[in-house]
Amino acid sequence: MLGDDGTVHPAPRTHTVDESVPAHVEQTLTEYLAAKQSTMASLTPELADALDSLVEFVLRGGKRIRPTFAWWGWRGAGGDPDAHAVLRAVSGLELIQACALVHDDLMDASAVRRGRPTVHVTFEALHRERGWLGSADRFGMAAAILLGDIALAWADDMFYSSGLTANRLAAASEPWQAMRSEMLAGQYLDILTQVEGDESPEAALRVARMKTAAYTVERPLQMGATLAGADPELVEQLREFGADIGVAFQLRDDLLGVFGDTEVTGKPAGDDLREGKRTLLVALGLRRATPAGADVLRSCLGRDLTAADVQRAREVLVESGAVAEVERRIDSLTSSAMRALAAADLAEPASDRLAELAVAATRRTR
Template sequence: MTATMTTGTVPTGSAATEGLDALARRCLAEAHGFVSERAAEHFSGRAEGALAETALPEFVAGGKCLRPLFAYVGWRCGQPESGAAIRAVAALELLHCFALVQDDVMDGSPLRRGRPALHVRFTRWHEEQGWAGSASRFGESAAILFGDLFLVWSEQLLRESGLTAGQLARGWVHYDAMRTELAVGQLADLVNDARALPSWDTVLDVLRRKSGNYTVRRPLEFGAALAGCGPELTAGLAEFGGLVGEAFQLRDDLLGVFGDPTVTGKPAGQDLRDRKASSVVVLAAAMAGRRRQAAFTELLELPTIDDDAVSRWRELIVATGARERMGELIRERADKALAAIDPAVVPRHAADLLATLAARCTERDR
C-alpha cells in the first residue's frame, strides 16, 4: 500500500491529502470555537482574564490537529462520517495544548509556533502592569493554570461531543492511557536530561512513551474504540501507530537539531541549546570514534551553548554519520508501518489516509 494508489481516475494520495486538510480545519474550528466560548464564559469582564480571553483561543489557533486526524481515521475504520465524532476527536487537540503549555514551562522555551510561548506572554503582561513580585514566576504560574484548563476543557468537549454514552465508554480507557503515558513519559524525559547521556535503548523507550504512543498509536486506538472496531483491526492499527509514532519522534529530534527556525518556529538548534539527550545526540555519541568522542566530551562540558557551539555540534553529528542513519531509521519504520496495514481488514479509504498521515509524520519539516 502506498499513498499514490488510485481509485478509478482520481489519485488517492491527492484526494487523501485534501480530505485530511479539510478534516484538520474542521477539528481546529471545533477546538478553537469551544475554547473561545469557555474563555468568554469564564474571563469576559474580569480584570484577571483580560489577556486570557484572547491568548487561550490564539494558542489553539496554531495547531495542526495531527492527533485528532489519527483518531478520526481510527473512527472511519468502523463508522461513517460523523460531526459528533469530529467534535470528540477535536478534544485531543486541547489535550495537546495542555501538553505544549506544560512542556514550554519545563523547557523554558521562548517560542511556540513562531510566537511567544504562553508563559512568556503572561510574563510580559505582568511587567506591563507594573505589578510587584517576579514577572517570570507569575508567567510560569499562569501558564500552568491555563494548561490545566486546556486539560479540563479537553474532557468537557469529549463528553459534550454528541457521541452516545456507550460510544464514549469504549474510548475512556484509551483517553486515560494517553494522559497517563504523556505525564510518565515527560518525567522519564526530564530524568534523561538531568543525567549523563542515556543508552540508545533508554532513549527509544522514552520517546515511545512520551511522544510515539501519545501522537499516533493511542489516538488511533481511541478512534477505533469509539467506533466499536474489532480486536484484529485494532491490533493492526496499534502496530502501525507504534512504528509511525517512533518515526515521528525521531524526525522531531532531527528537526530539533537541524530544523530551519523560519519553518519550525523555534531557535536554530534549540534541543542542543537545551542540552536535550535526544535520539540524534545519543546516536551520534554511540557512532563517534575515539577522536570524535573527545570532541563530544568537550561540547558536553561547555557552560553555555552559543551559536558557535551549535554549529560545532551539528558538524560533529554529521561527521559521525548519525544524521544519515536517523533518516534510514525513520524510513525503515515507515515501511514497516505500511506493511502492518492489512487490506483485508482495514477499509481502503482508511488505508489511504493512514499512508498519507505516515508520510506527513516522517517527511515533515516542522
C-alpha cells in the same frame, strides 16, 4: 459562529469531514473555545488575558495530527463520514496537546513556539509591562502551569460533552484516559533522562515511545477505531501501525530540532541541544563519534549556544553517522508500519489516507 443573541452556534459545514479533517477540527475548536472563553470570562474580567492567551495558543497554526489520525481510525473501522459528535470528541486531543506544549516549553525554558513567544515568556512580559509585585519569572511559570492545566480540563470537557452516546463514550474512555497518563509520564521520563545524563539510545527510545508515539498516533487511532466498534484484531493492527509511525515522527522531530530551518519550524536552530535533550540522534552521536567529537557534543548540551556551536555539533552528528542511522530507523519504522497497515481490513478511503499521513509525519520539514 456568534449569533445576534451572543450564543455560539455551529457554523454550517458544506463539505464532509473527510475532505479536510484539519480544517474541520480547526472550526470545531474555534466554536468550542469561544463558548468556554465566554463562560469563564463571565466569572471575572481578570481572566481575560489568560483566556485570550490560551485560546490564541491553541488556534495558532497546529497541524492537527492527533485528531486527524483519530478520525481516520474511526473511518477505517466503518464510521460515518458525517459524525460530528465524533469530530468534536477527537478535536479535544488538540487541548491535550496544548497542555503538553505549554508545560514542555516551561520545563525546557523555551522562548519561542511556532514563531511566537511561549506562554510563560508572554506572562513574564505582561508582569513587567504592568509593574506588578513579585517575580516576573515566577508569575510566568505559574501562569503557564495553570493554563496548561486548564487546557487539559477543557480537553476532558470537550470529550465528555461531545454528544457521543454513553456506549461510545465508555468504549473510548480507555484510550482517552491512557493517552493523558502516558503523555504526562513521558514528559517526566524526558526530564528524568536529562538530569540523570542517561546517554543510551535505549533511554531515548523509551521517551520517544511514551512521550510522543502513544499519544500522537497510536492512542488516537485506537480511540477512533474503538468509537466505531472495531474488533480487537483491527484495533491491534492500527496500534501497531501507530506505534511505529509515532516513534518515526519523534525521530524526525529530533532531526528538525538540530537541523531544522528556524523560519520553517518556528523554533531556534539547535534548541534541543540547548535544552540538553538526550534524543536518539544525540545518543547515537555520542556513541559513534570520536572522543573529541563526543566532547564537542557534550559541551553543547544544556547551555546557551552560538550559531558556530550549533554548526560544530551538526558536523559531529553527520560525520559520526548518527544522522544517517536515524534516517535509516525512520525508514525501517515506516516500512514496518506500512506492513501493519496493509494487513488491516480498513474501510476506504482510510487506508490511503493513513498511508499519506504516515509519509507526511515522517518526511515533514516542520
